[in-house]
Each structure stands twice: as C-alpha cells, then as structure tokens.
Amino acid sequence: MNKLIKKIMSLFILAGVTYALYQNFSLMPEYQGLNEGLSSYIIESGLNDTGSLNLITAVLYDYRAFDSLGESTVIFGAVSGIVLILSRKMLPVSSKGLSFIVKRTLGIMTPFIALFGLYVITHGHLTPGGGFQGGVILAAISIIFSIVYGSAFDYRRYSPQTKTALETGGAMIFLGLGLAGIILEGAFLHNLGFLTAETGTLISAGSIPYINIGVGFKVGAGLAIIFYSMIQKTFEEDF
Amino acid sequence: MAVLEVILVIFLVFSALMAVRFDEELISIIFLSIFSLILTALYLLHKAADVALAEAVIGAGLNTAIFMSAISQIRHGDSD
Numbered sequence: 001m002n003k004l005i006k007k008i009m010s011l012f013i014l015a016g017v018t019y020a021l022y023q024n025f026s027l028m029p030e031y032q033g034l035n036e037g038l039s040s041y042i043i044e045s046g047l048n049d050t051g052s053l054n055l056i057t058a059v060l061y062d063y064r065a066f067d068s069l070g071e072s073t074v075i076f077g078a079v080s081g082i083v084l085i086l087s088r089k090m091l092p093v094s095s096k097g098l099s100f101i102v103k104r105t106l107g108i109m110t111p112f113i114a115l116f117g118l119y120v121i122t123h124g125h126l127t128p129g130g131g132f133q134g135g136v137i138l139a140a141i142s143i144i145f146s147i148v149y150g151s152a153f154d155y156r157r158y159s160p161q162t163k164t165a166l167e168t169g170g171a172m173i174f175l176g177l178g179l180a181g182i183i184l185e186g187a188f189l190h191n192l193g194f195l196t197a198e199t200g201t202l203i204s205a206g207s208i209p210y211i212n213i214g215v216g217f218k219v220g221a222g223l224a225i226i227f228y229s230m231i232q233k234t235f236e237e238d239f
Numbered sequence: 240m241a242v243l244e245v246i247l248v249i250f251l252v253f254s255a256l257m258a259v260r261f262d263e264e265l266i267s268i269i270f271l272s273i274f275s276l277i278l279t280a281l282y283l284l285h286k287a288a289d290v291a292l293a294e295a296v297i298g299a300g301l302n303t304a305i306f307m308s309a310i311s312q313i314r315h316g317d318s319d
Contacts, residue, residue, distance in 0.1 A: 054289070056289045057289075120292070128288035128289045128291075128292055129289065129292055130289065132293060133289070133292045133293050133296050136293075136296045136297055136300070136301055137296055139301065140296075140300055140301065140304075143301075143304045147304070223301060226305070227301075227304060227305060227308065230305060230308045230309065230312065231308050
C-alpha cells in the first residue's frame, strides 16, 4: 500500500515537471520568432559591437563577461574543495598502464587531440567552441595519460604544481584583461578597442581571443587537477 | 527532419530509463554516456553547435572518466 502511494506521488510529480518543461520549451525563441527583445539587438549589432563572428562567444566574453568570471570562480571553488577533501599525498601509487598497442596508438593520437583543443580555444570567436570546450579537450589529454600510461607518467609530465600554475595564470589573464578594460576603456572587462582588427581574421574581436585562451587554460588545468586527485590510489590493482 | 528528431527523442528517453533502472553502476554510466551522445545529436539538429560541442566533450567524455574513477574508488573502499 505504501509503495503504491509512493508510485502515484512520483507519477504526479513527473507529470507536473513534464508539463512545466513543455511550457518552457514552447516559449523558446525558435517557436516565437527572433524579432523582438534583447536577442534581436544582439543578432543585429553584435558583429559591429564586438567584431566576433560567433555571437555566442560575443555574449559570453563581451556582453556577459562578468558572468563568465563568476563561472570560472565556481570552477575554482569546486577544484579547491575536491583537492582539499580527496588528495592525500602528492605522488600517487601508480599503475603500469594499459598494453603496448594502446600506448603506441595513443602516442600517435594525443598530439592531434592537443591540436584540436588549441584550435577550439583560439578560434572561439570564429567557429563554434570557445575557452570552456577547448579547455575540457585539453584536460582529456591528462586523463589519457593517467589511464593509459599510468598516473606516475602524468605526474612526471604535468606535475600538480604545473597545473596549479597554469590555472592561476589563466585566471590572471582574465582578470588582467578586465583591469586593462578599466584603465583603457573605462569599464571592467570592456572590450579593448585598440586590439580590434579586420573581422574574420584570427587576431580580431578585441580582447575576446585572449580571454578565451585564459579561460581555456584555467578550465583545462582545473578539471585535470580534479581527475588527478580523484585517481590517486584508484587504479592501483584494477587496471 | 521531424522523423529523425522523434526517433532520437525516443532513444533519449529509453537510454535515460535504462540508466536509472540498472543496478550495476558500470552499465548505468555507459547508458549516461549514450544519453549525452544522443543529446549532442539533438542539439546539432536544433543548430546549437556550441552547446553540442560542450555536451559531447563534458557529458560523453569527462563525466564518464570521473564517474568511472569514482566507482572504482568506492569498490576499493568496500574491499578494505
């Protein structure tokens, strides 16, 4: 009897959540048209204001750059908490890694993964992608090193000190560009006008590519630190 | 277009249900990764390439690795 009541209650809650989500979905701009409100302003004049072909990057790192700063602060808090709780010692007990074939294959593939990550970061203002996505791709390299080659290899190549320095450097680039915006343009994280070049080239869109690079290194190093501190003493016997 | 979307949504719901129903954690994680891949295809159908890239990288790649290391750590703790 008690189980039946539980099931009926959960069905009611599921139906309510489904209805609310459907209402939200039917309010999406694709079903209403993009002719009014803030979205039409950004679509019309985003390219002129920022010089970024990818409007999503223009919103993330120009119009709403302060929110992106908050996001990276959240990631920093998560990394700090996980490292504080989980990491017991700096040098983990390492595994030997996977077989020879896997090691050779990944040795050929890993440079291309790194190249793709750097491409996604640096072309964030021209093509889909940006600092966050490219940073996670770069963090995947550290995960591959830990699983395939053993975590002692990862420790030797990119020690936790190096990762910490990279994360801090990315945050410093972000904040430094924000302060340069105060000094040169008069507002925090204002797009730097003197860096703007011809639209569509790699070095264009003011300070957006540099903020992308900072966010990419910060996110990549942060997620690599999270995985590294979770893997300690983990793959000791299993793999 | 619409037919493909309906098929993808059906598979999405199916993989979500399977991820909840299985007791074995490893199978649940694999189904979550399949869920993320189907969601990536749906985002691409709706022309949201940025969100699709983020979902593919985080949902299918990073989440799987972190969940795997988490469950192996839990088992390690149980055997002690």
